[in-house]
Amino acid sequence: MENTGEAQEPLAFVSYSWDSETHSNWVIQLATRLRSHGVNVALDRWDTRPGSDLSLFMERAGDDTYRVIAIVTSAYARKADAAEGGVGYERKMIAPSLMKNLHGNRVIPVIRDNPEGKLPRFLGTAKYVDFRDDKMYEDRYYELLQELHGLPATPKPPLGNNPFIPQAGDDFPGTSLHDQTRYSMPALEGAVSFDYTNNNGHFIVGTGERKFTLDFSVAAHGSIYIYNTPPNIKTVALAPGVKTPKEVGDASSWDASSRYRIIRVGDAAILRNQNDYWAAVFVDEVHTRESNPTRENLVKFRYFIPAASRATFDT
Structure with a gap:
């Protein structure tokens, strides 16, 4: 891993298929904005050159220090299921880490140009970030950014006391009528x-x-x-x-x-x-x-x- 001085920042590998120039540009814009907000994104268009070993770059998808942002279009899902091309190779890198930690969330599926919202088989029923509606782009972008920085979109409130069990200092049980959560x-x-x-x-x-x-x-x-x-x-x-x-x-x-x-x-x-x-x-x-x-x-x-x-x- 290169020493960029950003070791404290989240690392993210973008896995996507080259469906079209328009789609590739959308991916670049997303990755560029994530970098501007403190996410150290690895992207083939930036991190490879003519003559580079693409397979070596794609093996980062299997590196547990990276979160994987999988841009799942309909074409991506088809190529992953068919083990076709670069998407198929990246699936091969990602799948073993998913098997090691079945309860993990290292891979973040991002749905784009995918009317049915279909995920490839190796991602199962993972919760995804839905970028299909451009009108909701800002909200979905910040949902993704917060996940990468480890901030839940809706924080879980702390667990309180049972209102029917007296607590220290209570004069009587059953204080639900005075419960501040009301x-x-x-x-x-x-x-x-x-x-x-x-x-x-x-x-x-x-x-x-x-x-x-x-x-x-x-x-x-x-x-x-x-x-x-x-x-x-x-x-x-x-x-x-x-x-x-x-x-x-x-x-x-x-x-x-x-x-x-x-x-x-x-x-x-x-x-x-x-x-x-x-x-x-x-x-x-x-x-x-x-x-x-x-x-x-x-x-x-x-x-x-x-x-x-x-x-x-x-x-």
């Missing part, structure tokens, strides 16, 4: 109905680095305050009339110079947390006890947190 939703998107007079007006969305504590208080029927005061919130902005993630556009373009914003029904709050992830909160209903037939203080909202720490909402 005021959180760890998914990266969802819909929430929340009594903003409970839990000091706090509701948590997301988890890990993508965690946002929403701090609410009532303004009036049909509008609500959202503050930037929680420790994990850096800024909050108002996006009037914005109702979907696609309408957010560049999240950094909304004015976030104030400590709080008044969000009316049909508006969105755009938040940035201390880890520089972004979230959009779309307010659908706000009720006070006086205005609500059920006599509840209530805010209903939808939220969306992009998987990547980027300001552009293009979903």
Whole structure:
């Protein structure tokens, strides 16, 4: 392995078939961008020259220090199953490492130009990154990048205590009615109905680095305050009339110079947390006890947190 000074960075070998010049250029663009984001990518177009031993280069696919990004087009799947050409040789290199560790994830299938999403037999039913829809390219790219850097796209929340077993300091068992998890939703998107007079007006969305504590208080029927005061919130902005993630556009373009914003029904709050992830909160209903037939203080909202720490909402 060459000493490039990048030993601390993830190593990735790109396995693909030369289906067309257009496809080869797509692969080069993907590999180039991954390198710009700290992934030490090995690619035949960069790492071989006329006269090079191609088989020696392709044997890197069997080196356990590399993750393998398999760009699985329909042609790639056919060639791998038929043990044909360079793809067939790389399959021969990869397969033994898969047999050594049946629970491993060294190979990351990337589906491209493959309408049926068919994987070659040697990859079985491996979970893949789906690049078939160009409109979803950014989200799929960051999904792949996070995997290569060892960051889960949706972090697993920590395991809590059984609420029916008394813990040290509890006065009585069965504290589920006071469980703080009632005021959180760890998914990266969802819909929430929340009594903003409970839990000091706090509701948590997301988890890990993508965690946002929403701090609410009532303004009036049909509008609500959202503050930037929680420790994990850096800024909050108002996006009037914005109702979907696609309408957010560049999240950094909304004015976030104030400590709080008044969000009316049909508006969105755009938040940035201390880890520089972004979230959009779309307010659908706000009720006070006086205005609500059920006599509840209530805010209903939808939220969306992009998987990547980027300001552009293009979903």
